[in-house]
Amino acid sequence: MSESKPNASxxxxxxxxxxxxxxxxxxxxxxxxSPGNVSAWVQRGSVPGNAIIKCALDTGADLKWLVTGLFANANLKNTNISKSARTDSGKTLLKKMLSAGGKSVLKRILDAYGFTTQKELSEYLExxxxxxxxxxxxxxxxxxxxxxxxxxTGASLEWLATGEMGIASQVETAASGIPxxxxxxLLAGKLDEDGFCYIDETFVPDGVxxxxxxxxxxxxxxxxIEMGISEISNGSWLLDIDGILDVYAVSRRPGSKLRVIGQDGEFECSTNEVIAKGLVVALLKNYI
Structure with missing residues (x-):
């Protein structure tokens, strides 16, 4: 795969x-x-991808417009944020990007392309x-x-770069209009990033x-699972119990008590002894 190089200036x-x-x-x-780095990019005729990614995530500017200049309607709504706020945001972003390199970023790239091996990716990217x-x-x-x-691929830049999905980018829409x-x-009591998927909204209950x-x-x-809901009611929940995550059936009892049923049994506890991470809105059994 070969493409013309964008003009650095x-x-x-x-x-x-x-x-x-x-x-x-x-x-x-x-x-x-350093300002000298910017001058060097002009002389070399190439701007590093990291700088472009940082700008796109910092400012909300359209990635394709930054790279090619093809879109005149780039999102520049955040250009008036203060310089100190930009710096704080930039430091956090840079740390996330650099810590998300190596194997983790490679896996997200493979997932986005739909490849299963490094060989497929190497042949595609030449x-x-x-x-x-x-x-x-x-x-x-x-x-x-x-x-x-x-x-x-149209994959979220924030997800590819950091492994996270912000509020603005978490629900993106394919050309077909599918979110x-x-x-x-969920493995060994921890949640690991596993890419993204498209979902038919008819499977999602109203109000989610x-x-x-x-x-x-x-x-x-x-x-x-609808994440971020903390007020526990009757239903199935993703719970944090002593730092270990799992999905449980929960029913409330008088006196701020809960009956919690999991794969290995059931128990009763106080509401302050567990942490709700999210409410299960749909269950898919034996989906593989």
Whole structure:
């Protein structure tokens, strides 16, 4: 796969516009790099993918517009945030991006493309499998490939870059109009990121907030769970008990007591002895 290289000066102009700055020095402050780096990018004729990703997530600017300039309606609604607020956001974002490199970012890229092996990805991107293996070995964050993947597949840039889905990006819509929600794997009492999936809204009960809906699987069972609901009522819940997550059937008892039924038995406890992480709104048994 080969594409023409975007013009570095034009990309920098769009980055500056998104941040609401006018000089290379101001742009360097927003990107938390040396001004000399920006000058070097112009001389080299190439802007690193990490800088473009950071700008897109920091400002909300349209990724394709930042890279190609094709869209004139880029989302620049956040360009007026204060410089100090940008810096705090940037530091947090950069930390998340760099800590999400290596094997984890590779898995998300493979999931987004629908590939199961590094060989498939290497052939598609026309890069060696050795290069891909280096990402894993060195915990490297391949910013340029993340951008390519986001533009190719329509996957959430925030999810690809950090493994997380923000409120704005968690419910994205495919060209067919089908919402996309986060998938998570419940394993050994922990929730791990497992990509994303599209869901038919007819399977979702009325009143459920799609922004908070996750598809959670464990073994041969899976659930649609509306995360973030903390007031426990009768029903099935994702509970944190002593730091271990699992799905339980719960019924309330007088005196702020709960009857909790799990795979290994049942017990009673006080409401303050468990932490509700989410309400099960649909159960899928033996879905594999």
């Amino acid at each position: 034009e990309v920098l102009d769009r980055l500056s516009s998104s941040y609401g700055v006018s000089t290379q020095k101001e742009l360097a402050v927003c990107l938390e790099i 890069i060696s499998t050795g290069t891909i293996s280096t990402w894993v070995r060195r915990e490297y964050f391949p910013g340029d490939v993340v951008i390519t993947c986001a533009l190719d 996309m929600i986060s998938k998570k794997l 907030n799609l922004n908070n809906l996750n598809f959670v699987r464990s073994g041969k069972s899976a659930w649609l």
